[in-house]
Amino acid sequence: MTRVEQEVRLTPHEIARVAAESAADALASDIQVLDLTALTPFFDLFVVCTADNTRQLRALVSHITNALDDVGVNVHAVEGEAESGWVILDYGSVMIHLFTPEQRAYYRLEDHWAAAQRVLVIQ
Structure with missing residues (x-):
């Protein structure tokens, strides 16, 4: 069966885990996965x-x-440019926020979503 014939369906948690582990492999720091299901219907x-x-x-x-992409999950949209210090990868129910240290400190998403449960933290 070819990859096209296989329909890969990952849960949002599985998508987030692959993204977080991939970020860790690429030497990202302070990786957090926030569960927003109780806080917003959008993500x-x-x-x-x-x-x-x-x-x-x-x-x-x-x-x-x-x-x-290797596990069959394609990005819906990419917003921002690396030069701005903030890039968002939109995977529908999972949003991936990639920051430079300055932009992360400025926007403080974790503070804004402080009520969200942290389901994974990789320092």
Whole structure:
């Protein structure tokens, strides 16, 4: 059976785990997966992580999208540019936020979503 014939269905938690592990493999830091199911109808999970610089941020985008593509999950949209310090990968129910340290400190998503349960943390 070819990959096209196989329909891969990962749960949002599985997508988030693949993304977080891929980010860790690419040396991202302070990786957190936040469960937002009780807080908003728009998303199930946020994956939030930090890249040391814009070059690493570009590499993270590539590494994560390739890892998810390899398991049959395609990105719906990519918002932002590495040069801005914040890139969002939209996987429907899972949003992946990739930041430089300065932008992560400025936007403080974890503070905004403080009531969210942290289901995975990779330092």
